[in-house]
Amino acid sequence: MVSFEYKAVGFVGLGAMGKPMAGHLAKKLPPGALVYVFDVAQVAVDDLCKEFPNRVVKSASAKEVAEKCDIVITMVPEGAHVKSVYLDPQTGICSTDISNKLLIDCSTIDTATSLLVKEYITKNFPTASFYDAPVSGGVVGAVKGTIAIFLGCSETDANLPRLTHLLHMMGKSIIPCGGPSLGLAAKLSNNYLSGIIAIAASEAFDMGMRSGLDPRVLQKVYAAGTGQNTICDKFTPVPGVYKEAPSSNGYQNGFKVQLMRKDFGLAVDMAKRVGSKNVLGELGLKTYTDAMNDPRCRDLDSRVVYRFLGGNEDWMKDID
Ligand code: NAD
Numbered sequence: 001m002v003s004f005e006y007k008a009v010g011f012v013g014l015g016a017m018g019k020p021m022a023g024h025l026a027k028k029l030p031p032g033a034l035v036y037v038f039d040v041a042q043v044a045v046d047d048l049c050k051e052f053p054n055r056v057v058k059s060a061s062a063k064e065v066a067e068k069c070d071i072v073i074t075m076v077p078e079g080a081h082v083k084s085v086y087l088d089p090q091t092g093i094c095s096t097d098i099s100n101k102l103l104i105d106c107s108t109i110d111t112a113t114s115l116l117v118k119e120y121i122t123k124n125f126p127t128a129s130f131y132d133a134p135v136s137g138g139v140v141g142a143v144k145g146t147i148a149i150f151l152g153c154s155e156t157d158a159n160l161p162r163l164t165h166l167l168h169m170m171g172k173s174i175i176p177c178g179g180p181s182l183g184l185a186a187k188l189s190n191n192y193l194s195g196i197i198a199i200a201a202s203e204a205f206d207m208g209m210r211s212g213l214d215p216r217v218l219q220k221v222y223a224a225g226t227g228q229n230t231i232c233d234k235f236t237p238v239p240g241v242y243k244e245a246p247s248s249n250g251y252q253n254g255f256k257v258q259l260m261r262k263d264f265g266l267a268v269d270m271a272k273r274v275g276s277k278n279v280l281g282e283l284g285l286k287t288y289t290d291a292m293n294d295p296r297c298r299d300l301d302s303r304v305v306y307r308f309l310g311g312n313e314d315w316m317k318d319i320d
Contacts, residue, residue: 004165006033010065010072012085012093013107014044017135018075020142021106021170025073026052028169036068061091071102071166078262079113086117094120102159103130104167106149108188110266111181112273114152118180129159132180134187135171138255147171150190152183185270192267195260195302196280197229199287202237202306215241215315237306239313246301254301261288 006029011022014037026035026048035052038059039045049056059065062085066072072093074085082105086093093103103121105114114132121130137147149171153160160176167174177186204227208218215238222232235254236242246254268281291297291308307313 004162006030006071006166008034008036008069008071009166010036010038010059010069011075012038012062012065012072013075013081014039014041014048015075015077016139017106017142019044019048020139020145021073021075021135021147022048022056023051024145024170026055029055034068036065038062038065062086062088062093063091063095066093066098066101066103067096070100071104073104073106075106077107079109082107082109082113082117087120094124098125098128100127101125101129102162103128104133104163105130106133106135108134108191108263108266109184111184111188111270114181114184130180131159131163132183133163133167134184136187136190137171140253142170145170145172148173148175150183150186151176152180153177154179188263188267188270191260191263192271192281192284194231195264195267195288196284197231198235198237198260198303198305199284199309201229201231202303202309202311205238205306206309206311209238209312209315214319231303235301235303237303238311238315240316245303247303247306251297251300251304251307254303256299257288257292257297257302257304258299260302261285261292264288 009025014022022035022037035056036059037045037048037056038061045058049058076082076085089095118130121128132152133149135147135149141147149167151163151174153176155176164174177183205215205218209215219232219236219241222228234242234245236245237247239247246252264285268285271278271281291305294308297304297308
């Protein structure tokens with residue numbers, strides 16, 4: 001097996017996803033390698049430094065992380081944060097010499113911002129490499145190290161073996177998607193699909209249940225029929241049908257409806273930009289926007305769209 005040398009790896013953005021991901025690096029990098037971290041929220045930095053005292057080192061800015069490390073991973077919420085982390089003239093990663101460095105952005109953002117950052121880097125530091133690498137699998141996947149990572153690079157990219165080796169410390173499945181920004185395009189089209197399925201599944205369960213069907217029977221029917229999909233199987237929007245689905249636990253610990261709204265909006269914008277006909281986009285976007293603003297749904301797993309659409313959650317008491 002090929003081995004790679006790691007002296008110092010940087011991580012910027014220690015939120016719900018970034019902190020456990022950086023924690024995996026701290027646990028799995030070879031002895032002697034350090035993890036330099038930065039977040040605008042000091043408490044996240046302090047927590048991780050305390051958990052891994054001889055491994056994780058606090059930095060004063062993204063720029064300082066880049067000065068100390070040959071590889072830097074970023075995981076922040078939106079395009080504006082990615083722009084600031086990379087391009088801020090005083091504190092950004094690109095405000096120091098990043099020649100020959102490997103930069104990996106795991107944030108889920110719009111493809112245009114990712115390409116803008118990549119172009120800036122290619123123009124100013126031709127020997128540096130920048131990749132989009134958004135992830136899927138949620139906070140639970142980040143904690144367990146089982147996330148999927150969609151890499152904006154080709155199968156023949158010279159950096160792919162090194163990227164795969166590093167990213168495998170944080171995730172289970174690493175998929176090269178073809179080229180710059182295509183990891184993001186893949187992630188956004190996946191979340192569009194998953195978001196639409198959740199709405200369709202909620203409506204399908206609701207019409208079946210109102211017609212007199214037990215949702216557990218409906219789930220079996222979908223699983224055996226042409227409607228089979230992961231949302232109905234394992235993220236069942238109706239509570240009490242699949243025990244481990246967030247819906248069965250008060251829609252807690254899932255993929256928040258606000259994040260679905262964000263990704264869905266990015267996907268609809270992408271579809272417009274590339275001229276893809278998109279009849280369900282506006283309806284889906286309105287549904288998630290309204291659900292996100294509904295106090296009964298906000299902060300809960302996005303499959304709470306079943307509640308938003310008026311689905312019966314108390315169905316068990318209507319069954320003999
Ligand atoms: P989060 O809000 O929990 O964490 C983001 C972190 O970035 C915060 O700690 C924040 O302080 C930090 N940050 C913001 N601006 C910064 C800056 N300029 N410099 C340094 N740090 C900065 O978000 P999250 O849930 O970890 O999500 C991060 C990204 O991953 C998002 O793009 C999200 O869509 C994506 N994602 C999230 C999930 C999920 O289930 N939470 C799943 C897959 C992908």
